[in-house]
Amino acid sequence: xxxxxxxxxxxxxxxxxxxxxxxxxxxxxxxxxxxxxxxxxxxxxxxxxxxxxxxxxxxxxxxxxxxxxxxxxxxxxxxxxxxxxxxxxxxxxxxxxxxxxxxxxxxxxxxxxxxxxxxxxxxxxxxxxxxxxxxxxxxxxxxxxxxxxxxxxxxxxxxxxxxxxxxxxxxxxxxxxxxxxxxxxxxxxxxxxxxxxxxxxxxxxxxxxxxxxxxxxxxxxxxxxxxxxxxxxxxxxxxxxxxxxxxxxxxxxxxxxx
Amino acid sequence: xxxxxxxxxxxxxxxxxxxxxxxxxxxxxxxxxxxxxxxxxxxxxxxxxxxxxxxxxxxxxxxxxxxxxxxxxxxxxxxxxxxxxxxxxxxxxxxxxxxxxxxxxxxxxxxxxxxxxxxxxxxxxxxxxxxxxxxxxxxxxxxxxxxxxxxxxxxxxxxxxxxxxxxxxxxxxxxxxxxxxxxxxxxxxxxxxxxxxxxxxxxxxxxxxxxxxxxxxxxxxxxxxxxxxxxxxxxxxxxxxxxxxxxxxxxxxxxxxx
Numbered sequence: 198x199x200x201x202x203x204x205x206x207x208x209x210x211x212x213x214x215x216x217x218x219x220x221x222x223x224x225x226x227x228x229x230x231x232x233x234x235x236x237x238x239x240x241x242x243x244x245x246x247x248x249x250x251x252x253x254x255x256x257x258x259x260x261x262x263x264x265x266x267x268x269x270x271x272x273x274x275x276x277x278x279x280x281x282x283x284x285x286x287x288x289x290x291x292x293x294x295x296x297x298x299x300x301x302x303x304x305x306x307x308x309x310x311x312x313x314x315x316x317x318x319x320x321x322x323x324x325x326x327x328x329x330x331x332x333x334x335x336x337x338x339x340x341x342x343x344x345x346x347x348x349x350x351x352x353x354x355x356x357x358x359x360x361x362x363x364x365x366x367x368x369x370x371x372x373x374x375x376x377x378x379x380x381x382x383x384x385x386x387x388x389x390x391x392x393x394x395x396x397x398x399x400x401x402x403x404x405x406x407x408x409x410x411x412x413x414x415x416x417x418x419x420x421x422x423x424x425x426x427x428x429x430x431x432x433x434x435x436x437x438x439x440x441x442x443x444x445x446x447x448x449x450x451x452x453x454x455x
Numbered sequence: 456x457x458x459x460x461x462x463x464x465x466x467x468x469x470x471x472x473x474x475x476x477x478x479x480x481x482x483x484x485x486x487x488x489x490x491x492x493x494x495x496x497x498x499x500x501x502x503x504x505x506x507x508x509x510x511x512x513x514x515x516x517x518x519x520x521x522x523x524x525x526x527x528x529x530x531x532x533x534x535x536x537x538x539x540x541x542x543x544x545x546x547x548x549x550x551x552x553x554x555x556x557x558x559x560x561x562x563x564x565x566x567x568x569x570x571x572x573x574x575x576x577x578x579x580x581x582x583x584x585x586x587x588x589x590x591x592x593x594x595x596x597x598x599x600x601x602x603x604x605x606x607x608x609x610x611x612x613x614x615x616x617x618x619x620x621x622x623x624x625x626x627x628x629x630x631x632x633x634x635x636x637x638x639x640x641x642x643x644x645x646x647x648x649x650x651x652x653x654x655x656x657x658x659x660x661x662x663x664x665x666x667x668x669x670x671x672x673x674x675x676x677x678x679x680x681x682x683x684x685x686x687x688x689x690x691x692x693x694x695x696x697x698x699x700x701x702x703x704x705x706x707x708x709x710x711x712x713x
Contacts, residue, residue, distance in 0.1 A: 242501030242533070243566050250662040251651075272665075275500070275567075279665065283649040305579060307697055308501050309533075321563060321646045353709045360702035362644075379711040383698040386620075388579045391541040393509075405509040407530075407537065432711070434702035439565055440641040444618035444692035451611045453637040453690070 201227035201291035201355055204281050204319070208238040208274045208298065208311025211267065212258060215297035218340040219329065220265060222348055223294060226355070229265035230290070232281035234311075238273050239300070241311040243318070245279070246272040253280055274315035282322055292355060293319035296329030296367075297340055297347070303332075303368045303421040304387040304413070307435060313366055317437050320364035325354055327364065332425060333371040342376060343369050346430045350379065359434075366433040370425040380429040385420035387413045459485035459549035459613055462539050462577070466496040466532045466556065466569025469525065470516060473555035476598040477587060478523060480605055481552060484613070487523035488548070490539035492569075496531050497558070499569040501576070503537070504530040511538055532573035540580055550613060551577035554587035554625075555598055555605070561590075561626045561679040562643040562671070565693060571624055575695050578622035583612055585622065590683060591629040600634060601627050604688045608637065617692075624691040628683040638687040643678035645671045 203223045207216040211233035223229045232253070252271040257264070268285055270277045278293060295315040302310040312328045319326035329347055331338055350367055359365060366384075370376065389409040397403055413422055421431035461481045465474040469491035481487045490511075510529040515522070526543055528535045536551060553573040560568040570586045577584035587605055589596055608625060617623060624642075628634065647667040655661055671680055679689035 237506065240503045240505040242499070242503065242572065244500040244502040245498045245567055246665055247498040248495065250654075251665060252660065252662050254661075276665065279649045280651065280663065284651050284653075284663070305695065308575065308579075308695055309503055314500065317566065321566075323646075349711065353711060357705075357709055360699065360705050363699040363702045365706075381703050381706045381711070383700065383703070384696055386696070388581075391537045393538065393542050395542075396508075402510065403512075405511065405538065405542070407504055407509060407534065432706060433697075434699040434706055435697045436699035436702075437563065437566055437697075438642055438644070439691075439693045439695070439697070441618065441621040441692040441694035442641065444621045444694075445639050445641070447615075447618050448623075448639045448690060448692055451615055453607065453611060453639070 202288065203227040203229050204286065204290040204293040205229055205231045206233045206274055206277045206295050206315045208234065208241060210234050210237045211269045213299065214336065215299050215331065215340060219294060219297050222344055224265065226351055230286055231265055231267040232270055232277045232285055234274060234277060235269040235271055238311045240309050241273045241314065242309050243275055243314040244273045245275050251276060274311040275318040278315050278318040290324055293324050293326040294329065297343060298330035299336060299338055300330060300334040301332040301368055302328065302330040302366060303425060303431060304385040307366055307384060316364045321437055325359040327354060327367055329367045331369045331371065346376060346379060362438060363434045363436050366435045368421060368425055368431045370428055372428055374428060376430060377428045380424040380431055382421040382424050382431045382433050383419055384433050385413060385422035386415035387411060460546065461485040461487050462544065462548040462551040463487055463489045464491045464532055464535045464553050464573045466492065466499060468492050468495045469527045471557065472594065473557050473589065473598060477552060477555050480602055482523065484609055488544055489523055489525040490528055490535045490543055492532060492535060493527040493529055496569045498567050499531045499572065500567050501533055501572040502531045503533050509534060532569040533576040536573050536576040548582055551582050551584040552587065555601055556588035557594060557596055558588060558592040559590040559626055560586065560588040560624060561683060561689060562645040565624055565642060574622045579695055583617040585612060585625055587625045589627045589629065604634060604637060620696060621692045621694050624693045626679060626683055626689045628686055630686055632686060634688055635686045638682040638689055640679040640682050640689045640691050641677055642691050643671060643680040644673035645669060
């Protein structure tokens with residue numbers, strides 16, 4: 198079988214340890230091309246760059262033999278995927294992987310996640326895609342426990358194909374103990390209880406830092422948050438058709454037309 | 456009945472004509488507070504500001520009697536909603552409306568849309584929310600035909616409540632003819648066929664402009680794109696649980712665990 202072509206990206210930037218680990222795993226499975234942001238893009242959601250210019254250049258970060266082709270891009274994770282597919286790769290990749298994110302992207306976080314926006318962008322283009330996140334925000338997080346699980350999920354995705362209209366959101370718990378396995382889950386219902394930290398600048402201008410506390414609103418045992426708490430890797434099939442089909446009959450009872 | 460409290464925001468910025476129209480309609484229905492970006496935020500998706508500071512200040516844009524309280528914010532549309540709910544409003548609003556966007560947010564565009572990210576952010580917080588877009592990108596677009604339809608949808612939403620876990624994505628076609636009515640639709644399957652416009656700066660640096668052509672991949676007659684083409688206002692119930700529930704059984708057949 199021909200080696201698969203794998204596009205690798207992330208949202209923490211091209212030098213992030215999580216990305217370097219993911220590149221190393223993917224090199225064992227296929228031919229790798231990297232297109233990643235030149236600076237951190239966390240919390241960028243599905244932003245794209247439409248009112249300013251994009252820069253991209255080939256970079257050499259890993260000087261070892263067999264190092265992959267790498268390109269940095271001044272844009273968002275979604276921009277990286279668009280640019281990679283349209284301008285950099287000479288054929289459609291067999292897979293796009295994004296991450297490994299330094300931090301969790303479970304539950305509602307999928308919607309704020311730059312990591313997942315890159316995977317979703319590839320999914321919209323019909324490319325099988327997976328976002329990987331380790332539930333450890335540290336730049337020095339220990340990514341080694343991720344390796345066998347990520348390789349297994351990637352090999353299964355290449356073998357079985359990812360269901361159409363779907364990308365995978367994979368989170369790996371931070372734990373000292375061995376991971377227990379992989380669970381297919383639904384996205385837990387949760388939100389952030391915002392807390393704005395109000396400060397005054399040296400010149401007297403008031404400003405805010407956005408922060409908040411995660412609030413789980415879901416006691417289900419079939420959620421990603423529950424799987425992670427139990428020591429499992431969570432896999433949530435994630436769709437970009439956001440239609441709430443179940444809500445349509447209720448809306449059709451509204452008096453919208455005379 | 457007590458007048459409802461309505462939080463109004465957008466992604467085109469606080470001076471955008473589309474926002475000014477929406478404020479005027481909402482003032483007839485309830486008490487209005489505006490928290491909107493101080494500059495255009497189109498294409499921001501669900502970005503939030505986590506690695507830099509946020510500024511917000513009260514502004515006076517409309518000097519007429521009965522003008523609403525207005526605040527500009529240096530952040531994204533999602534930031535505006537978070538800041539409005541947490542720091543500016545003294546009680547939970549009964550409704551959050553976003554728009555009127557200068558341009559379409561139908562089909563896959565919901566995922567790139569700053570307008571919809573504001574509505575979704577309010578929805579995540581449990582606030583009934585609606586995003587409004589006019590399919591006309593011009594700053595001088597004629598918003599007048601929107602008025603009766605927007606008021607009707609808002610009144611129906613306040614009367615019936617919006618289904619839980621759902622926000623409404625409303626698009627209004629640009630047409631010379633009278634609008635035919637309102638249709639509850641699903642999001643059409645579509646994507647963008649990217650075209651990067653590659654240029655060289657005066658100093659010799661290569662850069663790109665992201666552009667593309669909209670590609671409809673859906674021949675259904677129950678979609679938002681079809682409704683708009685037929686001269687109807689489209690209403691898509693939009694959810695932020697992105698779990699592809701239908702894909703779970705297929706993934707459970709993968710060899711994920713030994």
